[in-house]
Amino acid sequence: MQVANISLGKTVKPHIVLTIGDPAGIGPELVLRMLSTPAIAARAQVTLIGNHPALLRAAAVTGLPPLVASDWLHIAQWDRMEQDFTPGVAAKENGNFILESLTLGTRLVTSGQADALCFAPLNKGAMRLGGMQEEDEMRWFANLLNYHGPCGELNILDNLWTARVTSHVALKNVSAMLTPEGVCEGIRTLTEAFRSAGKAHPRIGVCGFNPHNGDNGNYGTEEGDVIAPGMVLAAEQGYPSSGPFPADTIFLRARNGQLDGIVTMYHDQGQIATKLLGFDIGVTVEGGLPIPITTPAHGTAYDIVGQGLAKITAMENAFELACKMAQGRRQS
Structure with missing residues (x-):
């Protein structure tokens, strides 16, 4: 897996790695809509791990312009940036994408290039087709981080x-x-x-x-x-x-x-x-791990992909919590 070196330096704002989750789900729509709100630029530095075809489809659905890099938004260029996926289908290909994007995001945080990881909804079936052997992403993250201490999913509702x-x-x-x-x-x-x-x-x-x-x-x-x-x-x-x-x-x-x-x-x-x-509005936190990791508590909603119906509140809440935990991590 290849990716350009990312170094935005230390800033007052937290630096969040954001992934689109499952490229076949509503994640690209959620991420595009959220990053198009002015408040995000003021809240954090963002490194986006995404997929060009999926984000272009999201732009067509939402009526928003495609994302472009800026002083606060870095778009990672990596191996699966141009790969296309069939919307609304759990397949090995998008499972591979999910696992590799989360691996990349985790490494950016553990290497000190970012403070926290936030990801859009995943599909466990696709992840298992893509090679995940663990019962869920919580245990997958623990293995990736070589962490053997206590951990567990936390659900946050306001x-x-x-x-x-x-x-x-x-x-x-x-x-x-x-x-x-x-x-x-x-x-x-x-x-x-x-x-x-x-x-x-x-x-x-x-x-x-x-x-x-x-x-x-x-x-x-x-x-x-x-x-x-x-x-x-x-x-x-x-x-x-x-x-x-x-x-x-x-x-x-x-x-x-x-x-x-x-x-x-x-x-x-x-x-x-x-x-x-x-x-x-709910958020899931991968609690107890060495780095902050957050995500919306709902799933990929394959049945409404491309219809412009996905609500972004949980995605916004997950991002805000990642920012708070990132700031707490810096202070500690």
Whole structure:
């Protein structure tokens, strides 16, 4: 993979590497619309890892002019810049593009040429066709970075942040995978992410696992056997939390302003609530990794590619959070 050397120097503004994600999805449209807003130029230096044919299609759909390099926008020239892709199709070719663009973006951050990575939506099916062996991009990033410490996806919805102890696994396997150490890691990862974005003392709530929090052991004992000990372990390490609270009411506490973040036990326990509260605005953070990485929480939306219907709010939120985390990284 070849790319021109990029060196924009240190500036007051954060330097964000931005990729278009899946070139066959809505990512090119989102990125073009976002970069066409004046606020972005004032907010950050940007290195764009994109694809010429996909961005030209996005320009035709949105009615916006094609992107050109400027004093704040550098457009990376790399091997897949001119390759064409079939819109709305998950294929090996766009999977290769996704993985190689993320690899390039990660290297620009780890080498010190940029401060954070933000990417438009990906398609896991295409990524697996392109060679990804891991369960998701979170684990793929960890392997790429040779990072073996605790990490996990965080979902951000305005002022509500969520983490989960288990992620992309079968629901029947969740109970056996819950451990006090895993609960502790979820609390720690979420707290550290808050701190990296400038919130020193987040109020973290922890979700129970069973109906009605197990009803004193009548419906399960994970709350007392696993979750509570994990909370104690986290508190001993300097990461306090409250709970565990029943899964069907904990998000009401957050909505009422009592919590800043929630640690859930499995994927849909938090995803259903956050996507119901704000599907078009949510952000995913690859929490715990050595570098800041953010993306919209929604997918590639193959069914609306080329129709001009894609909303950019989540993309803008992901970019802004990347900027905040980049600034926190510089300060630390």
